[in-house]
Amino acid sequence: MTPLEALQTTLAGEHAAVYVYGVIGGRVSASADPALARLVAAAYVTHRGRRDQLTSMVRVAGGDPVAADVSYQVPTPCRTTDEQRRAALVTEQRCAQVYAAMVGATSQANRQWAIDALADTAVRELGFGGPAEAFPGAPEL
Amino acid sequence: MPSPDSSPAGLPRRTVLGGLLGLAALAGCTGTGPRPAGIRRPAATSTATDPDVVLAATVLAAEQAALERIRATMLRHPQLRRVLSGTEQVHDQHARLLAHAVPTSAPSPSPSTSPSPSASPSASASASTGPTVRVPPDPARALAAIAATEDELTLLGRRSSFSAQSGAFARILATMAAASAQQAVLLRRQPAPGARR
Numbered sequence: 423m424t425p426l427e428a429l430q431t432t433l434a435g436e437h438a439a440v441y442v443y444g445v446i447g448g449r450v451s452a453s454a455d456p457a458l459a460r461l462v463a464a465a466y467v468t469h470r471g472r473r474d475q476l477t478s479m480v481r482v483a484g485g486d487p488v489a490a491d492v493s494y495q496v497p498t499p500c501r502t503t504d505e506q507r508r509a510a511l512v513t514e515q516r517c518a519q520v521y522a523a524m525v526g527a528t529s530q531a532n533r534q535w536a537i538d539a540l541a542d543t544a545v546r547e548l549g550f551g552g553p554a555e556a557f558p559g560a561p562e563l
Numbered sequence: 564m565p566s567p568d569s570s571p572a573g574l575p576r577r578t579v580l581g582g583l584l585g586l587a588a589l590a591g592c593t594g595t596g597p598r599p600a601g602i603r604r605p606a607a608t609s610t611a612t613d614p615d616v617v618l619a620a621t622v623l624a625a626e627q628a629a630l631e632r633i634r635a636t637m638l639r640h641p642q643l644r645r646v647l648s649g650t651e652q653v654h655d656q657h658a659r660l661l662a663h664a665v666p667t668s669a670p671s672p673s674p675s676t677s678p679s680p681s682a683s684p685s686a687s688a689s690a691s692t693g694p695t696v697r698v699p700p701d702p703a704r705a706l707a708a709i710a711a712t713e714d715e716l717t718l719l720g721r722r723s724s725f726s727a728q729s730g731a732f733a734r735i736l737a738t739m740a741a742a743s744a745q746q747a748v749l750l751r752r753q754p755a756p757g758a759r760r
Binding site: 560 | 657724725731733734735737740741744745748749
């Protein structure tokens with residue numbers, strides 16, 4: 423994967439994450455689970471920010487930023503707090519894999535960005551009930 | 564739970580990492596045998612000075628030191644064994660993976676690297692506690708010391724990932740740094756051992 427391809431792939435991942443968090447955020451009840459609501463809101467803001475950063479990074483790399491799809495499949499029906507939490511966790515786990523791939527395909531500032539995003543996402547997974555792993559983002563290990 | 568020396572995909576981890584750093588690293592310094600097609604190697608670089616192998620050795624040493632501290636802490640504070648068993652497994656897996664990338668001429672793994680996380684206390688007692696590991700007598704401080712070690716490992720992992728020449732190796736180092744970041748959070752979430760509930 424070229425650095426530009428890695429940037430575009432990661433941007434595509436952020437589009438999906440933003441969409442899913444939008445759905446979760448629309449359904450999670452702050453009164454039913456205030457902690458989850460806060461975590462979801464924070465994650466939504468973070469992924470939106472990354473989406474915007476990556477859009478710039480793609481342009482700097484000479485590419486035309488990939489656009490978001492009209493809609494995305496959401497990992498769970500998101501009807502209960504457990505389903506909402508699970509959808510968030512799956513989203514972060516997918517992002518972890520994408521960031522790890524980006525580390526491998528980039529260098530310098532872009533690689534640093536991906537290194538930081540991966541560490542942040544791994545910690546975020548814990549908040550959504552995910553288990554600690556030895557190699558977050560590298561399921562083959 | 565996959566065995567320590569194979570990945571969930573069934574591939575020996577040695578193969579996974581060997582493909583990343585070039586089989587020259589695994590063959591020690593002998594360099595005998597045909598080089599597989601596609602493995603390029605800078606002409607004047609020996610295994611000992613390959614910067615990625617040096618990086619692997621550095622991170623490996625840090626992971627082994629962390630393992631020593633974790634095991635010494637489990638020994639000194641048996642009530643912390645359950646809390647620390649996951650942490651131990653993480654760093655054991657890190658050390659095993661990195662050990663495949665470091666030639667035999669590099670500093671040998673610490674004797675405290677026992678074959679399984681459930682090594683008996685007497686075995687780890689005789690092997691592990693070198694003069695450098697001082698475990699705080701207070702269990703909360705002992706946990707905090709390990710959390711601080713995780714912070715250092717995350718930093719080292721991130722820096723190493725940034726400077727790694729091999730993209731695939733950089734990726735693995737970044738995942739290891741992320742794992743330590745998780746452990747730092749988890750260990751700090753623990754209620755103070757012995758605190759009244």
